[in-house]
Amino acid sequence: MARELLGCGLVTIDRGRRLSGTIVETEAYRGNGDPASHAYSGRTNRNAVMFGEAGHAYVYFTMGMHYCLNVTTESPGSPGAVLLRAIEPVEGVRWMLKNRGLNTAVHVSDGPAKLTEALGIDRRLNGEDLINSKILFIERGTRPKRIGRSGRVGITVATERRWRYFVAGSSFVSKGRPSGPAPRIHNYARAGRRVVGSSASLV
């Protein structure tokens, strides 16, 4: 799922305005057996959405000031989610800049908490159905030609798992340095599989 989401569109309707971007960086988190996951120690009020149906938004508050957005990926009862770490801004860039208090788009959404701030995403959207929602949803996109892979960023455990994926060559990927294995580039382009992110692949 972390790979499939690269190239898909992420859309919000923020105060009536359509804001969107192309997903260029993701990270996979599991549950039991993944010490870096919020779901590692079982279900709590905070991580409950991770234990629910696939294709929903798990939005969590962190560091006392930031929100991050995940896409849930597993069947009810078995936790799993993909953290969206960066998008390339597409629609409503002007308003995204305003949300972030910036003048240029270079760093407007190249980090997990930056993209939520740019798109106006906060705890109100926790649990939102990303397939059927009218205010926060995923759209089909084009599969990137080359996809990079590395250890996950910003964690202190299980850094050896190479579950961070990004669009190779994109300047909108977060600058966070991988704590695990160095980035490696793979060629995932395949004839006849240009469109990814159908709702069927989400659920």
Next chain:
DNA sequence: ATAGCGATTGACT
């Protein structure tokens, strides 16, 4: 009831 700290960012050296 409460200490410790985090799937981060931005400012500064």
Next chain:
DNA sequence: GTCAATCGCTATA
């Protein structure tokens, strides 16, 4: 490269 901001989740008592 270092570090503060800021708050609520989690673990422990």
